[in-house]
């Protein structure tokens with residue numbers, strides 16, 4: 001396994017500029033405030049305000065505050081995550097305190113999952129979901145982004161056009177402990193030189209992921225590199241033009257300046273608890289929502305920006321009728337597969353030894369999040385029954401339909417679901433969790449495709465390499481169970497792959513669908529942008545943090561160029 005921490009380049013001119021700004025603007029104090037009460041009363045007006053200090057919010061705040069002329073406020077509902085041991089140590093991922101760093105959302109009973117409700121974890125705290133995620137890093141297929149460009153009518157979303165932003169967020173670190181990882185990645189797509197191969201893919205992040213490949217992680221030197229650690233480290237926190245406000249909930253965004261034909265939204269309302277008094281901050285330039293796929297639509301809907309009928313049902317005054325807010329959520333769906341294997345002589349490492357290794361030089365089992373080191377990305381053959389019956393939902397011939405992970409408990413993940421879900425308000429209280437319906441397995445394509453995916457996984461394990469190791473498939477087996485039995489079983493075990501996206505999707509400026517335009521500005525409004533996974537117009541055939549970093553870096557340049 002190889003790892004890649006996220007990059008924050010240090011500009012050589014920067015120190016000088018910081019000093020100058022500091023002398024000229026004594027009121028602007030860079031600081032991390034742990035509560036609304038701590039924030040000095042005179043700090044009210046900022047150039048940019050970012051609501052949500054998660055994966056995308058950390059990138060946007062960090063990049064915008066590189067310009068010392070911009071005074072930036074970042075507001076995050078959760079606490080600081082710096083120095084939290086379970087977050088820093090990749091192998092302690094299972095011990096992260098979910099009651100502090102996780103929103104712990106739960107879905108509505110899911111008809112496609114036999115009526116089960118399922119948990120929807122989302123990170124809460126500086127760095128957001130990048131502090132609790134599995135750290136696997138993939139960018140997706142070049143076809144995914146080329147398709148985004150088609151859907152939005154904006155060629156700047158093409159893979160080739162995004163390449164500078166793809167490279168910009170990454171700092172290649174190699175394997176933990178300095179292990180020689182030659183052959184496990186393609187150095188050319190990380191800034192050196194090399195080439196790829198189709199079946200044994202030398203690098204999953206070169207835009208052509210189909211095949212078997214080594215996993216890459218957002219770790220570095222045996223530690224997790226969350227968005228907060230990468231983009232909001234100590235040297236960024238020292239910037240006098242950046243203010244970070246923690247443990248503060250964004251309740252609404254407000255339009256306080258009359259303007260036509262678009263509403264002008266640059267004010268954010270916050271509170272530290274449901275009964276707490278509301279405080280507002282106004283951005284001179286822009287307000288950027290980065291609350292994530294659940295948080296962003298919740299804030300918009302609470303603000304009266306959403307489907308008119310839905311808002312009226314709740315008695316929320318309609319500020320902007322934007323029917324697709326919270327709609328069209330896409331999620332990868334996964335089924336766990338079991339294999340009967342010959343018992344192996346495995347070395348069990350004493351937890352005390354593992355801890356000592358990590359403390360000593362950041363190596364050993366705790367330097368990675370788990371035992372999965374390879375993944376396979378697979379595309380259904382065009383002649384498959386399921387693709388004869390349903391229009392191919394993938395972005396193009398270079399984009400996979402499935403991801404497989406291996407082990408005695410493997411996993412098949414459908415990356416191109418047709419099912420869609422939604423986020424709606426439960427109450428007008430912004431502190432009450434919204435109604436989350438992931439809609440998993442509600443479209444017949446998804447289950448039919450999963451069947452084919454499982455058959456492919458079975459075929460993979462019939463290869464000679466597994467002889468004497470894999471004894472048989474433990475199911476759920478579409479070739480042994482009746483159609484009805486298989487479907488019941490699959491619906492019992494299927495779950496979310498933790499990648500919800502698309503609840504404030506971007507679309508072309510002429511389209512009536514979608515919520516934001518291709519520069520991520522909320523349609524029908526000025527002063528308000530969304531930058532996070534909610535803007536994805538279609539889920540990439542990939543894990544989602546990589547695409548969030550790419551979108552965030554791209555968005556920063558849209559914002560900068562608007563204010564040159």
Ligand SMILES: Cc1cc2nc3c(=O)[nH]c(=O)nc-3n(C[C@H](O)[C@H](O)[C@H](O)COP(=O)(O)OP(=O)(O)OC[C@H]3O[C@@H](n4cnc5c(N)ncnc54)[C@H](O)[C@@H]3O)c2cc1C
Pocket residue numbers: 051052053054055056057075076077078121122123124125126127128129130132133134135136137138248249250251290291292293295296299498499500531532533534543544545546548
């Ligand atoms: C458990 C888990 C495992 C995952 N594993 C992987 C993986 O291995 N690889 C991968 O690529 N992806 C993984 N993902 C997905 C990936 O981490 C996310 O897609 C990505 O981090 C989302 O980024 P974001 O900026 O859209 O949202 P987030 O990072 O979730 O940021 C949203 C931020 O907004 C804040 N917020 C929300 N509402 C408010 C409000 N009202 N006021 C103030 N702040 C608010 C939240 O607290 C949070 O900090 C995983 C996700 C989870 C939850």
